[in-house]
Amino acid sequence: MNITNVVDAQKQYFKTGATLPISFRLAALKKLRKEITAQENAICEALHLDFKKPYFEAVITETSIILKELDEFISNLKSWSKTEKVTSSLLNFPSSAYIYKEPYGNTLVISPWNYPFQLAIAPLIGAVAAGNTVILKPSELTLHTANILSSIIAKVFDKGHVTVVQGDKDVSQELLSKVWDYVFFTGSVRVGTIVAKACAEHLTPVTLELGGKNPCIVHESAKIATTARRLVWGKFINAGQTCIAPDYILVHTSIKKVLVTALKKEIEAFYGSDPEQSPDFARISHKGNFERLSKMLKDSKLICGGTTNEEDLYISPTLLDEPALNSNAMETEIFGPILPIISYTTEEDIHKYVSHYHKPLSFYVFAEQKAFADKLLKKYSFGGGVKNDSIVHFVNKNLPFGGVGQSGMGAYHGKRSFETFSHKKSVVKRGTWIDIPLKYAPYKNKLKWIKSVLKWT
Incomplete structure (x- = not known):
């Protein structure tokens, strides 16, 4: 797989605007839920083949958590995505102020080997729900689970929308050398440091889910x-x-x-x-x-x-x-x-x-x-x-x-996953029916008036 071509295809897909409609995102999440439900036994079997994970544990710590997360997103995505109106500043009178929720763009999710299904799909749900494209890099150490992840993703999503890239640490390093709009990593503190440095090169925002001595x-x-x-x-x-x-x-x-x-x-x-x-x-x-x-x-x-x-x-x-x-x-x-x-x-x-x-x-x-x-x-x-x-x-x-400090940065789950993968864009809309000249030069004799206004803002 040519990683450069895959990344470029994702960038082009995002530019088409296909991921922006809420209806598109909901359809993708519903399709993902249907496929995971159909493949639950196969997912549990893959986890057992990788490290003899009991079926009971596979369900309660992997598939059931993901299905509940999908239900939460499907039920609430429309309300979470709505533009939020906030109180306007008196200094901007007349005006109204809003917070727009928009996707970052092209995102990279690197998942670990200990909960190889759940910790791959959970951040992916947040990224897709927020309108991003995703490249998922699962752990090569749990190959059976990585393979079924790849199969599920291929059935559910367009290639440019979500793609699984498999490989060892060299593949991860090559992926990290690319320019991303957001990176989400789950793993060790040691590797998290490497990820953070790679993101710093391009000022890429990153969530790090790490660990520590609990x-x-x-x-x-x-x-x-x-x-x-x-x-x-x-x-x-x-x-x-x-x-x-x-x-x-x-x-x-x-x-x-x-x-x-x-x-x-x-x-x-x-x-x-x-x-x-x-x-x-x-x-x-x-x-x-x-x-x-x-x-x-x-x-x-x-x-x-x-x-x-x-x-x-x-x-x-x-x-x-x-x-x-x-x-x-x-x-x-x-x-x-x-x-x-x-x-x-x-x-x-x-x-x-x-x-x-x-x-x-x-x-x-x-x-x-x-x-x-x-x-x-x-x-x-x-x-x-x-x-x-x-x-x-x-x-x-x-x-x-x-986490906090060396145990990680950023947080997710439920609505916070949506917020993690969404940029909150501030917008002020000003009226033109009046234009109070207090803030404009010349400033002579205006300071005491502007101070009075500032007290009330």
């Missing part, structure tokens, strides 16, 4: 059984390969033993005594991540788990006991089924760990003591947080999803 604080007032169940689900779904998964637990010393016991009990309840045989536990998506995660086990004290099978890219649900800050597991985001358990005594102990890292994408507190939870949720900066659960904030369409 802390989970368990207070002595927490309900242990519920906490353990919700933590095991939030951490080990998708084999821990979730950017908003709890990265490490800070648990009060007084309840550490009972929490560990409860976590071990829930892991077995979820996946049996041998999780490798469980149909409900996914595998590591690719060899590179498997090798990186395996190194984290070598310098850590195991509480449970730690079993690996390189041939099957399997790593068991694993709990680590008090790893050092300079250990492999604590130096970087884990992004796998490994969960460090670290005890704390005071809030200063919590601060030592949380402040050691950059601002996280997510932050979790388990506590029945409201004042403690509220204090921490206000004290620290993070993308999104939850009290008494983990990762569930992601599914609320009314909450913006995105």
Whole structure:
């Protein structure tokens, strides 16, 4: 595939104005929804072939989220797209003022391998709904899902409207060397830095959905059984390969033993005594991540788990006991089924760990003591947080999803996806039936009058 030709074709398509009518956008979204519904089993099968993702998880974390997002856009796109009238300035009397919602133009979406269907289609929906053209670059590490994405897109959209470009990092770099009107990237902080630099070359606006060391604080007032169940689900779904998964637990010393016991009990309840045989536990998506995660086990004290099978890219649900800050597991985001358990005594102990890292994408507190939870949720900066659960904030369409600092920039989901891919154009329409000369030269004896007017604007 000649990337230059593909990009040029998209530019020409956008120039025709085909994507501008709301009726065109709605038709495309409805057609996409119909095709995804028809292909849902095939999508789930592709995800299973890529890393043995359970069908249940494929539905609740990939296809169902996308179908709900499409329903939200189809229901609300007309109202979201309307020109917004705002209060006019007295300085411009007589006039009216408006905000027009217009597409940026040609957009690039680069999606990751951990949720390879959902995190490819979700931003694409926002881009299409806002009237843009899209080139989607899915991860080459989940090839079966990339192939079905390519098939679905080809059936639904004109080539110049939305196109899938497959390939390795060299293809991504070539795409990033082109001039775009908007870029949307989901992935690691390291690659996000590369994307940001490429966008800076052309002053291209960009959304970066990245990650970080997401802390989970368990207070002595927490309900242990519920906490353990919700933590095991939030951490080990998708084999821990979730950017908003709890990265490490800070648990009060007084309840550490009972929490560990409860976590071990829930892991077995979820996946049996041998999780490798469980149909409900996914595998590591690719060899590179498997090798990186395996190194984290070598310098850590195991509480449970730690079993690996390189041939099957399997790593068991694993709990680590008090790893050092300079250990492999604590130096970087884990992004796998490994969960460090670290005890704390005071809030200063919590601060030592949380402040050691950059601002996280997510932050979790388990506590029945409201004042403690509220204090921490206000004290620290993070993308999104939850009290008494983990990762569930992601599914609320009314909450913006995105990071802060090194965990990302920009946000999306629901209406905010439409806003992300829309330029808000300010327009003033002035009347000509009167033209007050106060602002025009000569300015002699006008300053006191203009000051009086400014007080009221």
